[in-house]
Amino acid sequence: MKIEAWLFGITTVFLVLVTPAYWFITDAGASGADWTGTSALVMTTLLASMVTLYLGFHANRMDPRPEDRKEGEIAEGAGELGFFPPFSWWPMWCALCLSTIVLALAMKAWWLLVIGVVLGALALCGWIFEYYRGEHAH
Incomplete structure (x- = not known):
């Protein structure tokens, strides 16, 4: 899960850089300006950082999966993946x-x-x- 944590971490860094740039470019600081885009970017940044922290926290505490190791083989990931429910009304x-x-x-x-x-x-x-x-x- 370290790869996933890094991907969300890079996304969080990108959003941290883009959000203030968007705020300045759209002049959201002016009175009567539309705050929708800035608010959406701030919330997206917070959500991405929350997922980054969660994945990073659990990646350090669990055994590495075959896809997390450089010498991992595809056959190591074989087996039952879980329960997938059938069609439901x-x-x-x-x-x-x-x-x-x-x-x-x-x-x-x-x-x-x-x-x-x-x-x-x-x-x-x-x-x-x-x-x-x-x-x-x-």
């Missing part, structure tokens, strides 16, 4: 319930909000407990 139902909730808030239709929240809770429970029952249970 639950994300679609959660998104539909969320769009119903947003529509209810936009229309100030509180009765529709209650319906969206109740159905959303059911859809979220279905998504969470999808692999505890049925064909894909484990």
Whole structure:
């Protein structure tokens, strides 16, 4: 994970240099200027630095992976990679319930909000407990 930490570190350094340059070039310091781009760059810089710190912290505390070593072989990385869930309909139902909730808030239709929240809770429970029952249970 050292390679990933270095990549995010280089990105963070780049953003640290670009953000003040953008602020000066767009004259965001003037009154009435648009602060959107500068705010987005500052938040991107902070997020990239957070990922850099996380990856750097864990890279020093874990055994090197085969791709992290210069003498590592491709065959060393063979084996099970993890659990990849099959196709699921639950994300679609959660998104539909969320769009119903947003529509209810936009229309100030509180009765529709209650319906969206109740159905959303059911859809979220279905998504969470999808692999505890049925064909894909484990």
